[in-house]
Amino acid sequence: MLKLEGVSKRYGDENTGVLAVRDLTFEIGEGEVVTVVGPSGCGKTTILKLMAGLLAPSSGAVTIDGRPLVKPPLEIALVFQDYSASLYPWMRVAENVRFPLDPKRVSSAEATGRVERALESVGLTRFADSYPWQLSGGMQQRVAIARGIAYQPKILLMDEPFGALDAQTRAELEDLVMRVRDEFGVTIVFVTHDIDESVYIADRVLIMGPRPTYVEQELVVGLPHPRDQITSKEDPSFAHLRGIVYRSIRESTQAMASVAKDPER
Amino acid sequence: MVLAVIELAARTELIPSRFLPPPTAVAVRIVAEAAQGRFWLAIVDTLAGWALGLGIAALIAIPAGILIGSSEFVYRATRPIIEFLRPVPSVALIPLVFLLFSPSLEGKVFLAVFAATWPLLVQTQYGIRNVLPLQLDTARSFQISRHRVIFRVLLPSALPYLATGLRIASTVSLILVITGEIVLGAPGIGKAINEAREGAAVELMYGYVLIAGMLGVMLNAVFAGVERRALHWHASQRGTTT
Numbered sequence: 001m002l003k004l005e006g007v008s009k010r011y012g013d014e015n016t017g018v019l020a021v022r023d024l025t026f027e028i029g030e031g032e033v034v035t036v037v038g039p040s041g042c043g044k045t046t047i048l049k050l051m052a053g054l055l056a057p058s059s060g061a062v063t064i065d066g067r068p069l070v071k072p073p074l075e076i077a078l079v080f081q082d083y084s085a086s087l088y089p090w091m092r093v094a095e096n097v098r099f100p101l102d103p104k105r106v107s108s109a110e111a112t113g114r115v116e117r118a119l120e121s122v123g124l125t126r127f128a129d130s131y132p133w134q135l136s137g138g139m140q141q142r143v144a145i146a147r148g149i150a151y152q153p154k155i156l157l158m159d160e161p162f163g164a165l166d167a168q169t170r171a172e173l174e175d176l177v178m179r180v181r182d183e184f185g186v187t188i189v190f191v192t193h194d195i196d197e198s199v200y201i202a203d204r205v206l207i208m209g210p211r212p213t214y215v216e217q218e219l220v221v222g223l224p225h226p227r228d229q230i231t232s233k234e235d236p237s238f239a240h241l242r243g244i245v246y247r248s249i250r251e252s253t254q255a256m257a258s259v260a261k262d263p264e265r
Numbered sequence: 266m267v268l269a270v271i272e273l274a275a276r277t278e279l280i281p282s283r284f285l286p287p288p289t290a291v292a293v294r295i296v297a298e299a300a301q302g303r304f305w306l307a308i309v310d311t312l313a314g315w316a317l318g319l320g321i322a323a324l325i326a327i328p329a330g331i332l333i334g335s336s337e338f339v340y341r342a343t344r345p346i347i348e349f350l351r352p353v354p355s356v357a358l359i360p361l362v363f364l365l366f367s368p369s370l371e372g373k374v375f376l377a378v379f380a381a382t383w384p385l386l387v388q389t390q391y392g393i394r395n396v397l398p399l400q401l402d403t404a405r406s407f408q409i410s411r412h413r414v415i416f417r418v419l420l421p422s423a424l425p426y427l428a429t430g431l432r433i434a435s436t437v438s439l440i441l442v443i444t445g446e447i448v449l450g451a452p453g454i455g456k457a458i459n460e461a462r463e464g465a466a467v468e469l470m471y472g473y474v475l476i477a478g479m480l481g482v483m484l485n486a487v488f489a490g491v492e493r494r495a496l497h498w499h500a501s502q503r504g505t506t507t
Contacts, residue, residue, distance in 0.1 A: 085400060088421070099409070
């Protein structure tokens with residue numbers, strides 16, 4: 001459905017610019033949860049912006065259902081890590097969720113229904129009239145997820161969405177993401193630097209290499225559904241996959257560190 | 266306390282009462298004046314000038330500020346002109362106003378508009394330029410139309426700056442309107458002050474000066490109140506630090 005073919009991205013000009021992404025090729029299938037995991041600073045956010053149509057590739061093509069992406073498409077909704085800046089503090093929770101539903105495309109009654117359903121599925125019905133800044137971090141990120149759902153995208157792109165949250169809240173929201181996928185049948189692309197998370201919620205893991213990044217390795221996660229924070233993580237195959245991801249990231253981090261020390265290499 | 270000292274100084278002729286009349290005499294005089302139509306007419310004339318000055322300035326400065334603030338190119342292109350015109354004191358334009366207008370509403374409004382536009386323009390620009398990039402990226406990722414981005418993202422986000430700009434512009438507009446009335450003889454409180462002076466009605470003159478001051482304080486209070494309501498969501502108004 002969403003396809004990247006030979007995508008590279010260079011910031012700045014040909015000679016002095018920085019190559020952030022090189023020769024990226026992968027495809028996201030309908031209904032999948034795909035996580036993108038890689039060492040810190042490898043260019044994960046660049047990949048996400050390329051997939052979202054927020055950034056144009058320097059070469060290669062990003063297509064959705066065969067159409068090239070030239071601007072953010074209606075099929076994709078984004079959830080950012082920084083929920084406090086991504087939600088609008090002058091709008092109430094329900095208004096934030098409703099805001100992307102353009103009155104030209106979505107009737108008022110339809111919009112109201114979508115907002116109610118989205119808030120219900122993230123468990124925030126009671127807080128529809130609150131302001132985002134009155135809620136905890138985890139609840140704010142739920143609002144952002146509800147906003148994504150209400151938009152009814154085919155793909156929900158999430159950029160390290162739980163990076164700023166504590167471990168318990170993070171675990172709750174990981175389970176919420178998988179519930180959302182089952183309930184709304186949405187495809188999820190989830191960028192993270194958390195290794196356990198990348199395996200736990202995924203059908204497929206894309207492990208990225210050091211900068212300029214590329215797909216280092218691809219893992220299919222065969223853990224049975226529904227996943228459970230305790231039993232799934234006790235499964236020997238979870239430990240095995242987690243080990244593979246960890247090893248790859250450690251190697252990439254070391255590679256990046258040695259390049260940083262000795263840039264001539 | 267201060268009033269008592271002034272009262273005493275004036276009553277004992279320590280300061281000649283033709284310069285500084287006793288406050289009680291001023292109060293008595295202005296209360297008597299308030300029974301007359303011309304008193305209210307002067308206030309209405311001044312307020313009309315103030316409102317027109319501020320309103321026209323807002324109509325110019327806010328759209329222009331949005332335009333300039335949302336484009337780096339326009340910002341760079343207009344900055345030299347704005348930085349040159351902005352420091353020109355409005356009162357320096359009075360001779361020009363004499364040439365262009367009769368001593369009526371237009372002249373004083375012209376002065377007020379010229380003076381009030383700049384602070385509002387600059388504040389609007391800064392407000393628009395300070396929108397968080399992520400707030401715009403979010404809007405862009407959801408394909409939100411330009412019109413809705415301006416009215417529901419850019420403007421609310423710039424509102425704290427706009428509110429400050431409006432408050433400054435309101436004060437400036439009032440000052441210039443009264444200046445215009447004094448110098449150009451356009452009807453209003455300024456003209457009343459001048460006429461009282463010419464008629465050696467010192468108490469009355471001080472009375473009108475007092476009224477002008479009270480208008481300024483009242484308008485400022487109104488704006489501060491509206492600002493508090495409109496910005497209740499803003500960190501500075503929430504009352505908590507979260």
